Amino acid sequence: MSTADPTTVRPDSPELADSAASAATAYVHVPFCARVCPYCDFAVVAGRDELMGRYTRALAAEVGMARDWRPLDALYFGGGTPSRFGSQRLAGVVEAIRRRFQLAPGAEVTLEANPEDWTPQLAAELVAAGFTRVSFGAQSFSTPVLLALGRRHLPPDVIAAVTAARTEGFASINLDLIFGTPGETIESWRETVEAAIALEVDHVSCYALTVEKGTPLSRAVARGAPAPDPDLQADQYELAAELLAAAGYVRYEVSNWARPGHACLYNLAVWAQGEYEAFGNGAHGFRHGARFRNIRRLDAYLQRVEEGELPRAGEEPVSGWDAELDRMFVGLRRAAGVADGPGVEAFLGSEEGRRLLELGVVEHARGRLRVTQPLLTDAVERAVLSLTPRGP
Amino acid sequence: MTPQARIRNFSIIAHIDHGKSTLADRLLERTGAISEREMREQVLDSMDLERERGITIKAQTVRLHYTAADGQDYVLNLIDTPGHVDFSYEVSRSLAACEGALLLVDAAQGVQAQTLANAYLAIEGGLEIIPALNKIDLPAADPDRVAEEVASVIGGEPEEVLLLSAKTGEGVDELLERIVSDVPPPAGDPEAPLRALVFDSYYDAYRGVVCYIRVVDGVLAAGERVRFIATGDEQDADEIGFLTPKAVPAASLGPGEVGYLITGEKEIDKIKVGDTVTTARRGAVEPLPGYAEPKPMxxxxxxxxxxxxxxxxxxxxxxxxLNDASLVWEPETSKALGFGFRCGFLGLLHMEIVRERLEREYGLDLVATAPSVAYRVTTTDGQELEVRSPQDLPEPAKIAEIAEPYVRAMILTPAEYVGTIMELVQSRRGEMGSMNYVGTERVEMDYQLPLAEVVFDFFDQLKSRTRGYASLDYEPAGYRPSDLVKVDVLLNGQPVDAFSSIVHRDKAYEYGKRMVERLRELIPRQLFDVPIQAAIGGRIIARETVKARRKDVLAKCYGGDVTRKKKLLERQKEGKRRMKMVGSVEVPQEAFVEALRVDR
Structure with missing residues (x-):
């Protein structure tokens, strides 16, 4: 890990971005939800809560099968809805990980939580179990938008949850927000962002509602329901960027803003092409130079782990030029961009790269390539994926 | 060799669908040229496209043996003619090989403009015309009215018009007798130097060019050294023979006889339809009249x-x-479309057929630019240029005069549509010549029209305004100076050559506006605003803008799933590969096809 003081360093600083590559981190997937949101295409289940016990044991078993690593700098529980899993099970999994790898002093331990699950007691138990950071799926402070998104909480629940988390000692609090829900106006979105700022949370993620294949939302759109309007989403994104910057948040990735000292280390590590363990169904990891993904279907996952085998669905070693392109591909989503290297050299020498530079979509300065118009990041990434090594 | 007195050479003039091929089949059957077992429906239309469209593209020919009522054996050579306006030169060569023509008219539909034009060609060529009505078995047949029309066209009596049903065979025997009695026998000089007319040719992958010939004077013997007078090409007559319709080799072809000639020549260019074959030694000096280079329109x-x-x-x-000497082409480079060919066609149907064959038979995926005609430009420094592509038009300041090709269009229509046709033709800058009744219900309208107006969906318009009843024929009618301008289409300030067009000044705005509106729909949003402009010289006459794409990012929480996102972008990248870069603007391939589509 870097020697820079993590509490004052700017989230978008190149040093922080690059040093995160050497962090040891792990992701734990918790698929259980009360109900599946209509836009969600993650590996989630609803109405299978009876499997929580088996799942906890399976996670512990999978952790036990992992190869040795040094103490982890960050641990991230995503979902699904980890907050529905219960503090005991969560504590049990943290404990299993601690036994297998240990947690480094001051390690960041995050969980995603739904505001309606959150109580002061749960918060206290999680802090006791070692959690330091919570990411609330707040999504919006507009009741009609929450209803349209199929969420089960109301705006006051978010306020209560943030207050409880802070009171019980969480070191870092994030709110996930979704913009561009059909029917959401720019004014309503402004109110949402302002409400998040008013809560003085440490970190804000703004995600554009995306129509994913196979979701109820995509079927509704196919039947003629309104789809998100990309131009309005662009306006909303720019408004959020403006409001958050004015309130002292620094954008360090396309969708992520944090106050100094509150960048999410687990995220930084993934974007820096660092290695990360992954546990649970549908989880993706990157270890020993290979990307791997676990079996997505819950039952199949459980069965495989209970048979004493690693629940891998696929594994793909990444090396050489592909690794260099991956470094750019994941790294360019960061405000810090990527440091010079063979890939950057190829990009600057490519026709498309030069075009994007001329158009001011990217800039190359002080030994780094950066995307300066985050809304056009994918145009840059497509160009990156087309690059070929230069010279002999 | 058959004595000339026993030979009758004739062709059938008929409109598409008036039953020429069915009648030809019936004649083959009746004269035993082909057994019923061998009989495939419509033997003479052998190309797939011909069968599908019911039109004859290449002329076919067949030799029939017929024992007439007088007890004598006759050789009847049926020389087929193409049935479309684009191929009138081929028609004229086929007619030149005959002494008589059967004018075949659908007893329900009546005379069509095309038939009329070909009938006039035959009359001018001194052919004996046998008028006949086909499909008299159909309930909609109106033989009295149509016989009147036919008689008025050829200047005969309605009673002389034969009544036929190629389908049932009714009247076919009588027709065969009329051919023998009415069509004059050939009257060539057997002692004169050889002169044979090449009235068609095709390319055979094994034998090279196969020509269909009609011997006029002299005798052609197998193995003889021959010379094609127009091209000067000299070859050995490797094989000669008759078409029955199978090729049957013969030792010689005498005056009046019709058959094939194979010399082993592999270059179709060396053997031209309309050329005269003679012997290499002591051959004829004077070619037969009427040879002309096919001229693309x-x-x-x-x-x-x-x-x-x-x-x-x-x-x-x-x-x-190899099979189509009238198709001319030369390489062309377009900034927008890359490397291709500028092709010249005899007409719109010819163009369509060639494109379709290229795509269907050769599996090619093609983009064709809007059809253009050949303009004649006189520059300010006195040069004369022929401009076949808008790209080649000099700057306006250097043009002293542009002339465009005109055609004489003959439209034959039921009288009730005269008004709507006049409207259509006027909107296409047409000038009325004469208007005459044909029979009692139909009118022949004669117009002078710019060819460019005809090639641009005129025929479709004519058909739709007259519910399909009007027919059209046209022939070149020289050049006339016109107020023509080049309209350029600019994407992001750069002219896109493929979209340029030469149009009349009065129509420039309409063209420009339509193109920019179409393109605005077809061009996807880019990373910057893309202005689409239509311009004459430096003057913008229409403008639209494709607004910049503002959001091109998956602003989504995707956990550690790098692979999936990568795959998504890879797929999008594949889509981009089908784009053409026009300057810095990405234009999808389909946009070219769609924007250049004529019939919209």
């Missing part, structure tokens, strides 16, 4: 959708040209 740029297919396209054109 319509030009279009043809480009492969995939740049890699350029060589395949060249090869396909070479192969097509």
């Amino acid at each position: 319509v030009y279009s740029g043809i480009f492969p959708t995939e740049g890699d297919d350029f060589e395949d396209l060249r090869e396909a054109l070479e192969k097509l040209s």
